[in-house]
Amino acid sequence: MQHFKIEKWSALAPGLEHPTEWQSWLKSGSRGDAQKVTFPTSFPAPMKRRLSAHGKLSAAAALSCISEDEQMPTVFASRHGDVNDTLKLLATLGADDYLSPTRFSMSVHNAMCGILSIARKDPSAVTAISSMNDLLLATLIEAVSQLPNSPRVLCIICDSPLPEPYPPLPFEADFPWAMSFIVSRESGDLYQMELTPDHDSANTPNQPLNLVGLLTGLSNTLSMGSGAGRWILKRQGSARV
Numbered sequence: 001m002q003h004f005k006i007e008k009w010s011a012l013a014p015g016l017e018h019p020t021e022w023q024s025w026l027k028s029g030s031r032g033d034a035q036k037v038t039f040p041t042s043f044p045a046p047m048k049r050r051l052s053a054h055g056k057l058s059a060a061a062a063l064s065c066i067s068e069d070e071q072m073p074t075v076f077a078s079r080h081g082d083v084n085d086t087l088k089l090l091a092t093l094g095a096d097d098y099l100s101p102t103r104f105s106m107s108v109h110n111a112m113c114g115i116l117s118i119a120r121k122d123p124s125a126v127t128a129i130s131s132m133n134d135l136l137l138a139t140l141i142e143a144v145s146q147l148p149n150s151p152r153v154l155c156i157i158c159d160s161p162l163p164e165p166y167p168p169l170p171f172e173a174d175f176p177w178a179m180s181f182i183v184s185r186e187s188g189d190l191y192q193m194e195l196t197p198d199h200d201s202a203n204t205p206n207q208p209l210n211l212v213g214l215l216t217g218l219s220n221t222l223s224m225g226s227g228a229g230r231w232i233l234k235r236q237g238s239a240r241v
Contacts, residue, residue: 001195003236004144007152007188009181010064011077011212012037013056016177021122022212031175047119050102054082054176055112061178062116064155065109071122071148072182074113074154077129079141079172081109084163113156133170135159136207137224138232140193152159153183179208181215190236195229 002211015032016022025031039048039056051059058076066072085107092099105111110128117126127146131138135157143153158178162168182188191214213219214235222233 001188002144002193004040004140004147004216005184005186005188005190006180007184008020008065009179009215010061011177011179011209012064012179013173013175015175019212019216021103022209023216025208025216026213044119047115050106051113052082052085052106054084054135054158054160055106056114056180058112058156058180059116061155061158061180061211062154063151065180065182066120068120071124072152072154073124074126074156075129075139075143076110076113076115077131077135077144077155078109079130079132079135079159080162080168080197083160083166084236087163089167091225121154134224139208140183140233144193147183147185151184151186154180155183156180156219159208163237173209177209179212181211186190192234192236193236194232194234196232197229 009020012021013031014036015034016025017037021032037057037060039060041060043063048056085103089099089104089107109130110126113126113128117123127142129135129138129142138153139157143155146153156178157180158176159172160176161172161174207222207224210219210222211233214222214233219237220235224231224233
């Protein structure tokens with residue numbers, strides 16, 4: 001059993017920025033018509049231009065949780081990363097053309113976190129995770145494991161729908177999204193995560209996005225499947241909407 005606190009959090013998607021909007025989406029699947037999310041004006045323009053739409057969404061979610069002078073290790077998690085840029089690179093290779101060094105450098109899995117750490121002048125370590133249906137579980141386990149060495153860990157989870165010609169995969173939203181939260185050992189709402197011996201467990205659809213329901217008080221528990229059993233995440237403290 002693991003205990004930890006979540007100090008701050010933010011979830012962003014086109015048409016979904018406020019916690020009450022996320023609650024409405026979790027209940028009914030409805031979201032607003034906005035095509036973009038608000039990006040902090042204080043972020044250096046040269047760095048912003050290097051970010052793709054996927055990267056800007058992730059960076060905006062992270063910057064909603066941290067101030068400019070805060071420094072802490074980061075856990076970045078995504079099933080696919082910036083898959084649209086990767087697909088463009090593959091198409092370029094297929095056409096026997098030259099790759100853009102800039103596009104290639106920004107296509108690696110942790111590129112956005114590199115830009116974010118440079119812009120914020122934060123030399124803290126970044127751990128990049130790529131996990132399929134256990135994305136949230138892998139992120140929480142990694143972040144909690146770092147708490148003995150750091151009082152706070154920034155978590156960023158993001159994804160976008162797979163573009164053609166890839167077929168859609170299960171447990172995916174049909175819109176790009178990013179969420180960020182600070183796992184802390186000192187302050188915030190208290191959570192408990194426990195492994196139960198359920199070896200026939202199946203993964204819960206949209207695990208990371210379902211975390212928003214827990215964070216806003218829409219639910220009190222979240223079940224996360226894994227090959228070793230089923231992890232149950234419970235909120236012990238009060239939710240702030």
